[in-house]
Each structure stands twice: as structure tokens, then as C-alpha cells.
Amino acid sequence: MTTTISRLYDNYADAERAVTRLESAGVPHSDISIVANNSDDWYGASRGKAGGKVDRDRDGVDDRAEAAGTG
DSSP: OOOOOOOOOSSHHHHHHHHHHHHHTTOOGGGOOOOOOOTTOTTSGGGTOTTSOOOTTOSSSOHHHHHHHHO
16 A cells, blocks of 8 residues: 655755655655745756756756656
């Protein structure tokens, strides 16, 4: 049986901390997804990310592609 848990966060940093806590509790990274809007300009051009690779977890894979594959 699969269990799905959803949670809303006010910003990406809070969601990222929740992922870290889940991983620390033993939930595999491959079982966790974050779906986010861009209201706080996390991926915006003002951060120098336009067209560039985003690898916040430093695993060598673009996080946007990783999340799209998971979702």
C-alpha cells in the first residue's frame, strides 16, 4: 500500500528543510517530491539561473529535471 503525504509551505526554504528532515528519518530521496511555484523567484533570472543548471542538492543532476521525472 502506498501512502501519500502532502504539505504546503510558505517558501521553498521551509520545504527544503522538511525534505532534509524526511531524509534524516529514513525516507529515500527518490520517494520525495517538491512541487513549487516561482513566487519567491527561486529560479529567476535575478539569481543568475536563466537557462542554467540548478543543482541545490549538489548531486550533479539539474533539480528541475529530477523533480519533473519524479512527479
